Amino acid sequence: MSIIPNDKLDKHECPLAVIRCIDWRFRNSDQEFVEKVLGFADFDLFSWPGAAKEVLKNNGFKTSFIEKIMSVSRNLHNAKKLLLLWHWDCGGYGGSKAFTTADEEEKTYRRDIQTVKDMLAKELPEDQEIIMAYSKKVPQGLEYTIVE
């Protein structure tokens, strides 16, 4: 048996829900970005291959995702913010090798995050704030950009 201390079990609310890719290489950095850069210690975490890219297909994933954001993150945990977090070299896109240039890769991510945001914003309540960000590989590690 193992016991891991946890001081959050009696809390019921968090301000933010995050959807990120399942890619394990980015998990610790993503967590650090959300906690230390964005300043959210508590957040619901949705993780799916390609983050929320699947929403672009306008299929059952989108319907389920919106339903869970509403029923769990928003109505149960009172999370009024949603972060869409993409990452460089994402297997959901075939990795960086699927792009001719780094510029093309970045433009594709930025376009898709924006489209997903617009699609979700149409169906979520007006006061649901949607934040967009992505991480890019640099020699020192990962550079996170918040899309304005």
Ligand SMILES: [Zn+2]
């Ligand atoms: Zn990925």
